[in-house]
Amino acid sequence: MSLDYLITILKPMLEGAQTTILLFILAIVVSIPFGFLLTLAVRSSIKPLSWLAQAYIYIMRGTPLLLQLLIITFGLPMIPVIGEYLILDRFVAACLGFILNYAAYFAEIFRGGLLAIDKGQYEAAKVLGLSKWQTTIKIVLPQMFRIALPSVANESVTLVKDTALLYAVAVPELLHFAQTAVNRDFTIVPFFVAGVIYLLMTVVLTLFFKWLEKRFKFE
Structure with a gap:
């Protein structure tokens, strides 16, 4: 194994890593707020909305992400009558699958976070004269x-590791x-190089979240 060979395989693999990173960014940016909206829907006093959100979360968490990607990419176009209108670009279909799947997981994470907040916080906010909106934004x-x-x-x-799916x-990414x-x-050797690239991405992400924590x- 020579340095020239590593350079030769590294260039296209780094191009593939760009696709991996782009998918990760899009999935995170959209699925986190979507997940929070799902959490609010689950906690809603409107029962049909709550049941629908709970059913969605149960289905998305209870079925494999790979199956969901295959259905969105190859299954939707096979639906009679409307299938021709559901043909998506492979990357767009993959982004949609990741967003829909991870939003369900983030919804459960946020629900757990809300349940961990002491009910006394809400009562204290009410005593202070804060509105529900102010309580939500400033305290909850x-x-x-x-x-x-x-979490x-x-x-x-x-999510970074799941991008290998x-x-x-057939989306040309790192793997x-x-x-x-x-x-x-x-x-x-290319598999080991890919492993190192995935590892570096996860290390950078881990350090970023440790900094956030x-x-x-302390604030």
Whole structure:
């Protein structure tokens, strides 16, 4: 194994890593607020809305992410009559699958964070004359975020690793280029290189969340 060979395989793999990072960013940015909305829906006094949100979370958490990706990418276009209107770009379909799946997990994390807040906090806010909106923004959300942050960090690291599932729906990401190099050169070195890249991404993400935890712990 030479340095020239490493440079040769590293270039396309880094290009694939860009796709991996882009998917991660899009999934996190959309699924976290969507997950919080699901949490609010579950806690809603409107029973049909609460039941619908609970059913959604149960289905998305109870079925494999890979199956969901396959259904969105290849299954939806096969639906009679409307299937032709549901054909999505592979990357867009993958983003949609990750967002819908991880929103359900984040919803449960946020629900746990809300349940961990002492009911006395709400009573104290009421005594102080704060409205429900002020109580939510100034008291509930900051505490929920601190409580949920470690779990959000763990789920985010899992998301980075789950992006390897893009390979199954033919999106050219990091693992795709690693597999291509392995098949072409009859060596497993590209797999080790891919592993190092995934590891570096998770290390950076872990350090970022540790910094966030320290910052919000002492504020």
